[in-house]
Each structure stands twice: as structure tokens, then as C-alpha cells.
Amino acid sequence: MSGQLHPRYLKKKVQIALSDTPVVCLLGARQCGKTTLAQQLDGYRTYLNFDDNALLTAARQDPTGFVQGLPEKVILDEIQRIPELMPAIKASVDRQRTPGRFLLTGSANLLLLPRVQESLAGRVEILNLHPLTEQEKQHNSDSFLARLLSEPLSARIIGEQTAISGVAEAVCSGGYPEPNTRTEVRARQWHQQYLKAIIQRDVKDVAAIRDEDEMLRIAQILAYRTATLLNVSSLSNELDISRETADKYLSVLERLFLVQRLPAWHRNQAKRLIKSPKIHWVDSGLATTLNGFKTADWLDYKVNFGALLESFVVQQLIAQAGWLEDEIRFSHYRDKGQFEVDLVIEQGRKVWGVEVKKAASIQGKDGAGLAQLAAQSGDDFQGGVLFYCGNNCLPLAQKNCFAVPIDWLWRSPDHSAQRISLA
Template sequence: MNYIKRAMENTFLRLAKEFPALLLTGPRQTGKTTMLQKLAAEEKIGRNYVTLDDLTERQMAKNDPKMFLQIHKPPVFIDEVQYAPELFSYIKIHIDRHHRPGDFWLTGSQVFKLMDGVQESLAGRVGLLHMSPMSQAESCGADTTPFILDLEQLTRRVRERNPLDTPALYERIFRGGMPALVSGQYTDHRALYSSYISTYLDRDVKEISGTINSLRFMDFITAAAALCGQMLNYKTIADAAGIDQLTAKGWLGILERLGIIFYLHPYANNMLKRMVTKPKLYFYDCGLVAYLTKWSDSATLMNGAMSGAILENFVVSEIIKSYQNYGREAFIYYYRDKDTKEIDILLEDSGKLYPMEIKKTATPQKQLTRVFNVIDKATLERGTGAVLCTTDRLSAFDSENLIIPIWGI
């Protein structure tokens, strides 16, 4: 498989010079181990490598973590560290004793905020990064800086990429961001995602939750995928999967913990009244959504009932990834009030709110930007607005509202 340079490489190396430990989390098969093995080989310092997928190593790490670290001495790369949270206290002791940047490179297939033991043991000592499936910027070797509504930066982004028409954009969405598909190692979309669910996702879900009905869980995650880009509704998902709402809530928590889904929360501001409180549900990888919802090909998806929702999911996930890869948090929300006025994305940056609409059209109308007026009463200043759409070039309605091609995000 040809290695595709990951946007996070420079961020990881920069933080490795500052933090004694770095924890890179994210779903399986997104390239965490491959990237760190490449970076470790380039270090040329003989960094030790051990994976806790190896049951013998895992048993030692859990039962005798002190001995484990005597055998696998820093600088060390410990893969799938979530299996032995017992290590964290001993890593803390080593860090407090030696204070060497880069001693511990750690990966985990769970989101760090939800990983047992990290916050308590390594607070202030560990740099945290999250790797999602590949962004479109990574797949075409283009600018991977955080996405902002700055005309100069946007001009630079679109110059580095080849324009896509709508069918080609949906082919990119349908294919998804798994490195094995993007690199061409695998060409069978269905076979890869089927194997991914049965080999990795099913195993990790059972690791977290214990006994679980695999068929019911498949119905559940399919129901969740069908509601991507929509406000979270436990009852709808539960009814479709034949489970109760409490179980649906717990299983969504597992998907979030495994880095499969994330939420966009409504923008909260007491100057803006009558707002909804439910988050919206998104998947990090649209290829997984397309597989789960059983679209046969990208053309069918483009013309189907989910075309708008999956396009919105793609846009939101691409923006989130652009910040993750840079080691920054994206302060991104949506707006919807009880009068059904809605703004797809509100990006908060440098004291301003940047409103964005997502539309499946190559010729957007300026009236789409009228809804942006609803945030004029917010405490933060309203910044440049934009319609993100399937147009073939970067342009603008006026000095305050841009038209941005989705392939340029």
C-alpha cells in the first residue's frame, strides 16, 4: 500500500517535542499505527514498539505494569493502550521522575475524553490528538490548515485542488475516508466496510459493553446512519432497531467513545431566544454511512432521499477534521429556533460568529443568506457568511457572503 502523508504528522512531531506523552486516539483502521511507525522509523533513535492487541503483552501490562515498563523502556510506542489503564499511573511516575519530551507515544481506539484513567492520571502531562478517517484535503495532498472563512486562505485552498462536479463529489462521499480505500489497497467498498464492522467494530463494542446482540446492534447503527445530519431522536432509532430508548442512548455512547459518531450542539446564547436544545448526529466517515444505508453506488446516493443529509454530514465532518489534524478544537455549532429558522453551521473564531449554509446546488441564490440575520442579536459579532455548495469555483454574493465549493473545504 502506498503511504499517504497524513495532515497530522507535523502537529504530532511538534507536540512530541513538548509533551512527555502523546496520546493519539481514533477509530481502528484510520492509520494511527501506520503514521506513528513511519515517524518512529524517521526518528532513528530505536523507539520500542508494543501493541496491547497482543494478549500476552496486554496481560503483563494489566497485571504487572511496572514490569511491563521495565521491559518496554522509553522511548516507547504503546499501541491500543486503552486495554491497560493500569499503565497510566506508572507512566505518570516515570514522567514526573524524568521529564523527557516524547518518551511515550500512545494510541487508543477510543476517544480520549471517554477513556478510563487518562484524565485522572496524566492530566497536564499528555498531549491529546484525535485521528479520523482521511479528509479530502489529505487524499489529494492539499492545504490542510483549519477551515476558516478567509478569502485569501480559501483562494489558496481551491488553487491546490482539482474542481469536482457533483457526481465526482458524491463518488468521493460514497467512497469514504478509510486509508485502505483512498490508497487503492482495496477497491471493493462493500467488502471493506463489511469486514470493518464484523472484525473491528463488533469486537470493540463487545469489549466495552460485554454481551451484546450483534444483529440488533447492526440494526441500531443502520438506523443511526439513516438519521445522520438530523437532530438526535432516541425513540426513532430505538423503534427502528427494536430496542428501548435507554439502550439506544447507551449504544450511541459506545459509538461516540469509539470515534464513529460525533454531535453538533445548538449554539447557546441567552440573547437568542426560543432555541432548540437537541444535538445533531454525524458520522466521521460518510463511506460507512453509505454502506450502512445500502446505497448501491454514488449516482444512486446522489439522486436519493439521503443526498442532502449525507452532503451536510460530509461538510461538517470535513471542517471538524481540518481542526483535528491541526491539533485544535473546532468551536462549531448549528442554529435552530422554535420558529424553524435554521443555520447549518455556526463557526466561532476570534470573537466572531461565521454562519454557513450547506446546499446541493451549483447555482445558489442570495436569499439563502437572509437567515444569517437571526444571529445579529448574539453577543458575538457576526463575521463573513457563506453558502457551501456544489459550485465549480470560489465566488461571492457580496463582500459579506461567499460561495464556496465543497470540494475546496
């Protein structure tokens, strides 16, 4: 692959935030492209990185003096390394609320760091940058999620039913920019070194961890269990550690944007909190490497690519939602009858369902979970999608539900309705 610069469709929202907010914070996993995006925004902003120990030491010794000595507009990279700076930034902003003064980037979720929450409240807009989506890698500004939320799907038959290409490559490559410039073998090596470096270097910024090897093992297990219901007790038993320790490790991986919990959907908002979430590995390329899978294994029925494919789709849609203005909520559906929907999308009271299937064909039973979700949602149900690896968009038994080629997530089909552009 070439080392070309890919568009980041979050850029427009960052620019808008800088136009009216004194502090804008861009959060995301290390190496997902935050610094590159921050430096693209304008050429008049001084860049400082707290991975530089000299800067880090100076800021820790005199946070107030450090902030007072900063240029008018500045990028402060890896801000999670020095939460002590937040009160000084708060005081500076309270004296001068000029929009766009501070552009912060962080590789840990600052909202989960107690020392930071109070200082940030009401003075900052936080935006999350995900690893590259396939849509960004294809330089396609036509968002599937934006279309789904604005116009009904319809059947589209383009020819004889066949399997589409490129899905295995998309899942295995993932979204970190650096490994996407490498061969598959070299990309796997990058993934392995990346995870070790994160655990050895970044974990200490967010928590005191006694055993790095235990941390690595729980990451490995969660990669095996991506797209499954989270069972912390099972994790603790498997690692022979306390449930409290397992939960702590899991929280650290969440803070570093490596894994994500997907809450359960329920019509009763309160009951969502007591139902089991699903756990998803955020980058499918990294998860594929941890599972020991390769692109060549895609057609091997003994290799369980289905869970990785589900996590891949979930993350693509969550990233696309970040580019939109309206708040979009995500969850999963599972009932006592074992009917499931991999992803529930909500906009206000409107509800959509998304299922994911590795096969290139559909069967009569496909979409049964979508039908259950439709029954639970009533008039709020807007439609459903069964992403699969076939080439035709086909109607399912449930009204407004369709089997959709999975590459519609990144390749725009021909639509008679006007497309929604994010360029």
C-alpha cells in the same frame, strides 16, 4: 486507486507535542492511519501493539514491571485495551518527565473511560486523528478553513455556471486508507466487514454490551439519520429498547469515533446544553455503504445524498481545525422559525456559518439561515459559506456570505492573498 502514502497534516502537531510532553496520545477510529503516522515520526521508537495477546497478558499481570521494562521511547498501540497500565505510566512519568517518552495510540476515546481520566490528567497531550480528508488525499497543503479564518472571501467567476465533478466520489469513498485503495464494490465490502469487526472486537473494551445485533441495528439507523437532530427516545422506540440502553449504545459508538454529536449554538452558553444536538456519522464512505448508496446514485433525485454530503463537509472542516493551533468550536444553528445553519464555527468571539447544498445552482432564498445567524451574532459575525456543487464563487444576499464550490475544501482556487500552508 494506488496504494500511495498520503500526507497527514496532524503530523506537525504530534511532533511538537513530543518535543515537550512526556506522554502524547493519538486517538482515532480503527484503521484511520494512527499506527502509520506514529511509525513515521522517528525511527528510534520501539513499537508494541496490545492486539498481541502475549503482550496484553504480560502487561495485565504486572503493569508496573511491564512499564519499568520498556525501552526509553516507545509506541504503545491500542492502549484502550489495557487501561490498567495508566497508573504505572503515570508513576513512571512522575519519576522521569523526559519529553516524548510515551507515544500512545487508541481506537477509543480514553477521556470517556472513567478509569483513565485521573491517570492522564496533566501529564498527556491528546490529539485526534480523523480519517483521511479529501485535502490529504489530493496532497494539497492549502487549508480552506485556515484561509476562511484569516482572510475574507470574495466572488470568483470562472465561466459559465456548471456542475463540478468529483463530489460524489469523495463522499462515497470516505477517508479510511484501506478502502481508498480498492474499487467501489470492494470498498463497500470492506466497510461492511469493518463495522462488524468493530462491534464484535472493540466494543467490549469500552462497555459491556448484551446484544451485538442491537448494536449493529442502532449503527444502521444512525447512518440513515446522519445530519439530523438527535432523538434518543425515537431511537429507543424504533429498536424496542429502553432509552437508557439506546443512550448507552450511542455513547459506545461515540467512544469508538464512529459517530459524533454536534451541539446546538446559542448566544447564551448555558442554553446550548438544553437544545438538541445533531448526530453525524464520522466517515461518509462508511455511512454511504450503510445507506446502500453508490456513486452512480448521485444524480437520482429519489436518493437523499444531501444528509451524507452535509456530514462529509462537517467532518472535513472539523479535521482541518485539528491541524490549527487555535481552539475552534463547532455547533449547529436552528431557531423557532426553522431557520438552520448546518455548521457554526467559532474562534474566540468570532462566528462564521456554513451551509451545505447538493445542487449546482443557487436561489434567492439560499443563505436565509446565514442571515439569521448573522443577526443573532451581531458584530461577531465574520461571514458565511454556502457550499454547493457549482463552479463559481457567488455573493449571497447577506453581507460577507458566498456560495462556494464544495471542492474548494480540497482544491485550492487562485487567490491573490498569500495562502496558508500546513506542510
